C-alpha cells in the first residue's frame with residue numbers, strides 16, 4: 475500500500491493540503507551504529523496514481539541523522555535495491571575511503587559500513603547516493619536525507635532547537651510526474667544541457683504543505699535537494715530572513731536578507747521572527763536560469779505555509795554566532811584550477827532557443843513557447859550512454875572512474891580558482907573532503923551570507939570564484955575525492971573530476 479500524508483482542508487479554499495512531513499531524528503545506538511536500509515516503496519503524491527519511489531528507512535527520503543563533534547559512528551548502509559548505489563556524506567570532512575563517492579559502490583543486497591569520526595563544527599549537511607552515472611535518477615527516486623552535526627559552540631547559543639516545532643527542516647526538490655504516477659527522468663539532450671526541469675515542488679516530500687510551528691523565533695534548515703533548480707526564497711509577507719548558517723556551519727553573525735538564493739546542493743539555516751503568530755508562505759521568485767522560469771515558476775510560487783500558532787517558542791536570535799577564522803591577506807598562489815566544460819551545449823541550446831528560451835528569459839513567452847519547451851524537456855533527442863558520458867567535463871575531459879586523480883597537498887592552506895568556459899550556464903560546484911571559504915567572486919569580496927563555511931559554490935555567466943581550502947584527511951588513489959557540478963545531470967554526464975590527498 476502506498477504511504478500517504480495526512481490532509482487537512484483549508485476552510486477558505488476547500489483545497490486539501492498536506493501537513494509538512496518532519497523527518498524523524500536518527501542518532502547512533504548504544505553500539506555507536508546507525509542502520510540505514512535503502513529500499514523501494516510507493517508514495518501517494520496528491521491525487522496522482524501511486525509513485526514508485528526509493529527511500530531510506532521509509533518509502534521516500536530518509537531520517538535526519540544527528541551526530542556530535544567528537545562522535546565515532548559506524549554507518550551501516552544496507553542496499554536492498556536491485557541496482558548498485560553509494561552513500562555520500564555531503565559536507566562531512568572525512569577520509570576518501572568512507573566518503574561514499576563513486577568508487578565505494580554498494581552492490582545489490584550488500585551492507586557497506588563506513589566508520590565516521592565527526593571532527594567539524596555544527597552544521598546542516600546531507601547524504602545522497604553518488605554512483606556514476608546514475609546519481610541523478612537515484613536522487614529523483616527519493617534517496618536523500620539531512621545529516622545534522624552539533625557541537626558545544628552551537629549548544630551554548632539560544633537558537634531555536636525544538637525539532638519540528640521551532641527548528642524546522644525544509645528539503646526542497648522539484649519533480650515532474652509521468653501520467654502513470656512515476657517520476658519523469660530522461661537523459662536526453664535537454665537534460666545534459668540544463669539539468670532536470672520539474673513542474674512541481676515537493677517540500678520534505680509533500681506538495682505545498684502546511685507546517686504548524688511554535689509562535690516565536692523559528693529556525694529553518696533549508697536544503698536545496700533538487701537536481702538542477704535554484705530557488706530564490708522569500709517570505710510571502712516579505713518579513714526578514716536572518717541567515718545564521720551556510721553549508722558548513724554557523725556564520726559569525728546573522729545576515730538580514732529579503733530574499734535568499736539557494737542553488738542545488740546548498741544549505742542555509744535561516745531564522746524568522748514569527749512572534750506575531752501570523753501565517754506566511756515561503757515562496758520562490760523567478761531565478762536566473764532561463765529554463766527554470768517555465769510556469770509555474772514565472773512568478774512568486776508558494777512552496778510551504780508556516781502557521782506559527784503553537785505554544786510560545788523558546789529560541790531567539792543571537793547577535794553573535796560562531797568564531798570564524800579571519801581570511802589571510804597574503805593569499806597563497808593558485809594551486810588548482812577547475813574549469814567547467816560543456817561539450818554538447820551548442821546543440822542543446824540551439825534547440826532550446828528555437829523553442830523560445832529567450833522569450834522565457836525576457837518574460838514574453840506564451841503558451842505555444844511553454845509547450846515547445848516542455849516538449850524538449852520530455853521528448854528531447856535521446857542520447858546513447860556514450861553520448862551522455864561525453865556531454866560535459868572538467869578541465870577539458872569528461873569524468874571517468876579510471877582517470878588519474880590530480881594530487882593535492884594535505885593540511886596546507888590552498889587557493890583554488892573555479893570558472894567556466896563560455897557556456898554561460900549556472901554550475902554549483904561541490905568539492906569533497908573539505909569546508910572552504912570564498913576568497914573572492916569575480917575579484918570582489920563575497921556577500922556576507924557567503925563569507926562562512928561552504929562546500930558548494932555557484933559560478934554563472936562566465937564568472938569565477940576563488941576559494942581558500944585545506945584538506946585535513948587522506949584520500950588515496952583507490953578512493954579519491956570528487957569535485958563536480960551539483961547539477962546532477964551535469965555530474966552524470968561528465969562534469970566531475972577526482973583528486974587524491976596523500
Ligand SMILES: [Cu+2]
Pocket residue numbers: 814900901902959960961964965969
Ligand atoms: Cu553544471
